[in-house]
Ligand SMILES: Nc1nc2c(ncn2[C@@H]2O[C@H](COP(=O)(O)OP(=O)(O)OP(=O)(O)O)[C@@H](O)[C@H]2O)c(=O)[nH]1
């Protein structure tokens with residue numbers, strides 16, 4: 732089975748080398764794509780030096796969502812059947828990747844999600860971030876009608892069939908929530924695999940709690956309104972609220 736890994740990176744020169752090398756060591760057959768988003772440091776050079784199969788450069792900076800979409804397109808063009816994503820900041824341990832990929836091979840209809848909230852998974856996620864993750868998990872559980880934990884984790888494995896089928900449009904950190912919800916709506920199941928969580932002490936997160944958190948919040952609020960209308964509002968009410976009509980499944 733052809734494997735690819737997509738690593739979005741913005742100014743990650745301190746960690747990208749070991750992350751790429753770690754993926755190549757634990758999954759020698761996987762093509763590694765780093766999507767460097769107009770970094771102003773040595774991210775691209777270090778990714779290439781560590782043996783990345785492809786370093787895609789985006790300019791001007793387009794955000795994590797656009798970077799993932801570009802990485803998915805490159806992986807699919809190379810014929811990948813399973814596509815893993817992980818962060819460039821060293822937060823995810825490449826040693827966990829073989830277990831995620833094994834789960835992906837075993838579940839062709841599964842979106843494999845790293846779970847940093849499982850007991851004993853390493854460094855504690857900072858309080859505010861953890862609260863936001865748990866809130867998103869709660870809403871997504873209701874929206875997707877399925878068990879979800881650590882919905883915001885970027886360590887995942889996607890079947891190529893899912894990436895081809897999903898129309899992805901969201902930007903920044905919202906894209907991974909869009910993928911998750913889209914996958915469940917297409918009938919894919921979510922499979923959680925416990926992974927280590929690593930928080931290097933001095934790293935400033937690229938995730939801006941207010942701006943990025945609000946964008947995810949807005950997206951979830953919109954989806955919640957849509958879901959409420961589908962579940963509880965009749966067609967007349969939907970027309971009044973200018974919400975899309977419910978089309979029964981064929
Ligand atoms: N290409 C690209 N990558 C980005 C961008 N913003 C963040 N990333 C990458 O996306 C990954 C996740 O970013 P983080 O800052 O670690 O965000 P997070 O993991 O949600 O938050 P923490 O829990 O604080 O680590 C990292 O590999 C970043 O380098 C961007 O604008 N473009």
Ligand SMILES: [Mg+2]
Nearest residue numbers: 818820822936
């Ligand atoms: Mg991170």
